[in-house]
Amino acid sequence: SQTIHQWPATLVQPVGSPLSLECTVEGTSNPNLYWYRQAAGRGLQLLFYSVGIGQISSEVPQNLSASRPQDRQFILSSKKLLLSDSGFYLCAWSRGSFKNIQYFGAGTRLSVL
């Protein structure tokens, strides 16, 4: 069976510090990968998605970047965090043939202080 791992579960970072969140998927190959952000009490906002190694599409201009160094690894990064980067970050995967059926990780709650 397929599983998705996301870490850390919670993170408190000072403004201006770098960020690296990692997501890995097991039990499938060539998944589509997604990074979402959820502000408190709000819906999910798609940040990045990837259909293959090294292929990243950005949905919104922002202070964040994403990379996919391996088939089942997706990384969300920032060089300098802003207060507005606080939120609940979720990684998800889907099969190529069923992109709208997405399986989410447990999420990382990021607080930028």
Next chain:
Amino acid sequence: DAKTTQPTSMDCAEGRAANLPCNHSTISGNEYVYWYRQIHSQGPQYIIHGLKNNETNEMASLIITEDRKSSTLILPHATLRDTAVYYCIVSQRNAGNMLTFGGGTRLMVKP
């Protein structure tokens, strides 16, 4: 423009059926209806999807009206663990990057 309209919140008694409505009057012919739910502090969970026929799986049933302008997600025997925010999403079948998680319906299952 929001593609779907859902009530902000609903209550349901434990053991009873929970019927969650969704309006999608501008749905186009190649768009499917997807339902997800998000339990507090967790990632969303896919429930079910459909095009025009009613669908049922181990989690829920999806009833889509003949004109496809609205649908209802049915949890046949709600439990306390079904308390969550339920999202109704309209999207082309293989869009992937076009799932729009709006406000959803906050379902509270009460003992």
